[in-house]
Amino acid sequence: xxxxxxxxxxxxxxxxxxxxxxxxxxxxxxxxxxxxxxxxxxxxxxxxxxxxxxxxxxxxxxxxxxxxxxxxxxxxxxxxxxxxxxxxxxxxxxxxxxxxxxxxxxxxxxxxxxxxxxxxxxxxxxxxxxxxxxxxxxxxxxxxxxxxxxxxxxxxxxxxxxxxxxxxxxxxxxxxxxxxxxxxxxxxxxxxxxxxxxxxxxxxxxxxxxxxxxxxxxxxxxxxxxxxxxxxxxxxxxxxxxxxxxxxxxxxxxxxxxxxxxxxxxxxxxxxxxxxxxxxxxxxxxxxxxxxxxxxxxxxxxxxxxxxxxxxxxxxxxxxxxxxxxxxxxxxxxxxxxxxxxxxxxxxxxxxxxxxxxxxxxxxxxxxxxxxxxxxxxxxxxxxxxxxxxxxxxxxxxxxxxxxxxxxxxxxxxxxxxxxxxxxxxxxxxxxxxxxxxxxxxxxxxxxxxxxxxxxxxxxxxxxxxxxxxxxxxxxxxxxxxxxxxxxxxxxxxxxxxxxxxxxxxxxxxxxxxxx
Numbered sequence: 097x098x099x100x101x102x103x104x105x106x107x108x109x110x111x112x113x114x115x116x117x118x119x120x121x122x123x124x125x126x127x128x129x130x131x132x133x134x135x136x137x138x139x140x141x142x143x144x145x146x147x148x149x150x151x152x153x154x155x156x157x158x159x160x161x162x163x164x165x166x167x168x169x170x171x172x173x174x175x176x177x178x179x180x181x182x183x184x185x186x187x188x189x190x191x192x193x194x195x196x197x198x199x200x201x202x203x204x205x206x207x208x209x210x211x212x213x214x215x216x217x218x219x220x221x222x223x224x225x226x227x228x229x230x231x232x233x234x235x236x237x238x239x240x241x242x243x244x245x246x247x248x249x250x251x252x253x254x255x256x257x258x259x260x261x262x263x264x265x266x267x268x269x270x271x272x273x274x275x276x277x278x279x280x281x282x283x284x285x286x287x288x289x290x291x292x293x294x295x296x297x298x299x300x301x302x303x304x305x306x307x308x309x310x311x312x313x314x315x316x317x318x319x320x321x322x323x324x325x326x327x328x329x330x331x332x333x334x335x336x337x338x339x340x341x342x343x344x345x346x347x348x349x350x351x352x353x354x355x356x357x358x359x360x361x362x363x364x365x366x367x368x369x370x371x372x373x374x375x376x377x378x379x380x381x382x383x384x385x386x387x388x389x390x391x392x393x394x395x396x397x398x399x400x401x402x403x404x405x406x407x408x409x410x411x412x413x414x415x416x417x418x419x420x421x422x423x424x425x426x427x428x429x430x431x432x433x434x435x436x437x438x439x440x441x442x443x444x445x446x447x448x449x450x451x452x453x454x455x456x457x458x459x460x461x462x463x464x465x466x467x468x469x470x471x472x473x474x475x476x477x478x479x480x481x482x483x484x485x486x487x488x489x490x491x492x493x494x495x496x497x498x499x500x501x502x503x504x505x506x507x508x509x510x511x512x513x514x515x516x517x518x519x520x521x522x523x524x525x526x527x528x529x530x531x532x533x534x535x536x537x538x539x540x541x542x543x544x545x546x547x548x549x550x551x552x553x554x555x556x557x558x559x560x561x562x563x564x565x566x567x568x569x570x571x572x573x574x575x576x577x578x579x580x581x582x583x584x585x586x587x588x589x590x591x592x593x594x595x596x597x598x599x600x601x602x603x604x605x606x607x608x609x610x611x612x
Contacts, residue, residue, distance in 0.1 A: 114256070114259035114260075114263075117259070117263055118259060118262065118263060118266075118371070118374075119371050119375075121263060121266050121267070122266075122367060122371055123432065124270070125266050125269070125270050126364065126367060126433075127432065127433060128270050128273055128274055129269075129270075129273055130360065130433065132273040132274055132277050133273055133277065133279060133282065134216075135357050135360035135361070136214060136215060136216060136357055136360070137216055137279055138359075138360045138363065139347075139351070139357055139358070139359035139360040139363065140211070140214065140216070140221065140224070140359075141224060142347040142359050142360070142363045143347045143348060143351045143359055144221075144224055144225050144228055145228060145347070146346070146347040146348045147200075147203065147225070147348065148200075148228050148229065148232045151196045151199055151200055151203070151229075151232065152196070152232065162181060162184065162185045162188075162243065163243050163246065163247045165181050165322065165324070166178065166181055166182075166243075166244065166247040167247060167391075167466075169181065170247060175307050178244070178308070179307075179308065179309045179310070179311075180314070180318055180321075181322075182240075182241070182244055182308065182310055182315075183309075183310050183311050183312065183314045183315030183318060184315040184318055184319050184322060185240050185243065185315070186240055186310045186312055186315055187312045187315035187316045187319070188315075188319075189236045189237065189240040190236075190237055190312065192236045193233040193234070193235075193236035193237035194233070194237075196229070196232055196233045196236060197229065197230075197233040200225075200229040200232075200233070201229075204222065204225055204226070204229075207221055207222065207225070216279065220279055220280065220283075223280060223283060224279075224283045227283050227284070227286060227287040228286075230287060230290075231286070231287055231290040234290065234291070234294060235290070235294070238294045238298060239294060239297060239298075241297075241298065241301045241308070242258075242297070242301075244301075244305070244308075245301070245304070257293070257296060257297050257300060258293060258297070261289055261292065261293040261296070262289075264289065265285065265286065265289040268285055268289070269282055269285060269286070272285060346362065346366060346499070347359045347362070347363065347366075349487065349491065349499045350362050350495075350496060350499065352491075353491040353492060353495060353498070353499065354495045354496060358496075361437055361439060362439065362496060364429060364433060364437055365425065365429070365439060365443075365444065365447055366447070368421075368425060368428075369421070369447060369448075369451050372417040372420075372421070372451075373451065373455070375413065375416075375417060376410070376413050376414060376417060376455055376458075377455075377458075387402065387406075387462050387463060387466040390402060390466075391463075391466050391467055399524070400524070401595055403459055403463060404534060404590075404591055404592030404595055405592055405595045405596040406458070406459040406462065406592075407459045407534070407535070407538065407592050408538075408586060408590055408592030408593035408595070408596045409592075409596050410455070410456070410458045410459060411456070411538045411541075411542065411586065412582070412583055412586055412593070414452065414455060414456060414542070415542065415545060415579065415582045415583075416579060417451075418448060418451070418452055418542075418546070419545065419546070419549045419575065419578060419579070419582075420575060421448050421451070422448060422546070422549045422550060422553060423549060423552065423553050423557050423571065423574065423575065424557070424561075424567065424571055425444060425448075426438060426441070426444060427557060427558075427561045427562070427567055428567065431563060431564045431567060439496070440497075442497060443496050443497060443500065446497065446500040446501065446504065447500060449504060450500055450503050450504050450507075453504065453507060453508050453511060453512065454507065454511070456512075457511050457512060457515055457516065460515050460516050460519050461515065463519055463523060464515065464518070464519050464523065467519075467523045469518065469519065469522055469523055472514070472518050475510050475514055475515070475518075478506075478510060479506045479507055479510050480506075482502075482505065482506035483502045483503060483506035483507075484502075485502075486498075486501060486502035486505055486506060487499055487502030487503075490502060516528055516531045516532075516535075517531075519531075534590075534591070534592070537589045537590050538586075538590060541582070541585050541586060541589060541590075545578070545581075545582050545585075548578070549578065552574055552578070556570055556574065557570060557571075557574075584607065584610070584611060587607050587611060588611045
């Protein structure tokens with residue numbers, strides 16, 4: 097096994113381990129927090145964290161553009177070049193941390209108008225906000241070195257340290273919420289654990305890269321040697337704004353057009369979807385740095401082979417999560433929190449469809465990012481303008497439905513049609529029809545199994561799955577054979593899945609015997 101494949105597998109294994117741990121803990125903690133701290137407070141923290149996401153737009157895409165310049169020196173083990181690039185990153189991220197802190201203070205001036213009707217009081221709102229702001233700014237100032245670890249295909253180390261800290265934090269907050277129900281203490285502990293995580297991680301980085309020499313003054317001076325960094329940063333910046341509005345502004349939009357309490361209801365669903373999104377992205381994060389190294393090698397045959405492998409793997413994982421969501425999310429919410437926390441079916445289906453279109457072209461986006469192809473700024477402007485226009489027209493009347501339609505309609509055409517064309521024409525220098533010939537079987541199979549899933553839901557789940565016990569029994573009996581049949585179908589009808597499975601010869605030969 098090559099070093100690149102070995103590190104990719106490690107990224108996926110460690111990511112899956114912490115995914116399972118955080119998934120179990122998240123559902124347990126959400127129930128405790130809602131019962132002990134209240135829907136209003138949980139909705140408030142969700143909205144404040146989304147404001148932090150808005151402030152992170154100040155990052156401008158610098159991290160993404162600089163990681164592109166680390167692939168080659170890492171492959172060549174050029175310490176001098178790595179130190180040069182990392183010093184530039186340190187200088188820029190220090191500036192970003194200060195900008196986020198300053199902008200955050202300005203935004204807080206508007207809180208008396210935004211949160212004047214909350215029963216928990218403005219003093220707690222400010223305390224929570226400034227704690228989150230300090231954590232966010234400190235992350236940029238001190239944790240920028242994790243980008244080097246990720247570019248070096250050691251994302252599993254980042255996951256191990258930060259996820260361990262997060263899991264420990266969640267356990268402590270659960271105990272505090274259950275026994276003391278003190279909102280101030282719950283927030284303070286979050287800030288303390290952030291600082292502990294920063295100290296531990298930076299010590300480990302020093303052990304892992306003892307030769308790493310960060311010099312902020314040299315970074316400032318050397319910035320002029322890399323005009324491409326600023327060029328790519330400008331190209332990525334508008335994409336960052338668009339991504340925030342499309343993917344990370346949900347709670348802000350719901351708070352503006354519906355209510356703060358409704359944020360907690362909506363947040364129950366988005367928490368489940370975000371956890372599943374993390375599962376889907378484990379594969380992408382584990383392999384994206386490997387794609388950067390693969391492109392640096394320039395083996396055209398291997399580049400296309402891995403592209404179709406990633407596409408096949410993504411569609412299988414998407415099948416796992418989308419079919420599961422369609423079958424179980426509504427009865428799960430009812431069993432977990434109570435029917436009073438359920439949202440309308442139309443909102444649920446729009447959430448799931450938005451999730452699908454967001455992730456089905458992941459292989460395209462991985463290759464675009466690894467190849468440094470960010471110059472199609474017009475596409476991001478188009479998405480942004482469409483999203484804001486549709487949301488402002490529909491959200492005041494249709495609420496959450498209008499917000500989701502704004503996301504879906506603005507993103508669908510750019511993601512599904514333009515981005516593949518851009519990659520194949522500018523990145524691969526091939527006809528985009530090669531892409532569509534390869535993708536048609538995936539879309540047909542996914543549509544067939546989606547219809548089958550909805551039919552199963554209507555005749556079994558909606559009637560019989562009325563408790564956790566029946567949900568587990570019927571769910572296991574239905575989803576396992578459904579996914580096995582879906583996997584075999586992908587192997588039968590797509591080349592990408594054959595490539596992917598061929599990495600495990602025994603499985604490949606077994607599937608060959610049971611398929612046509």
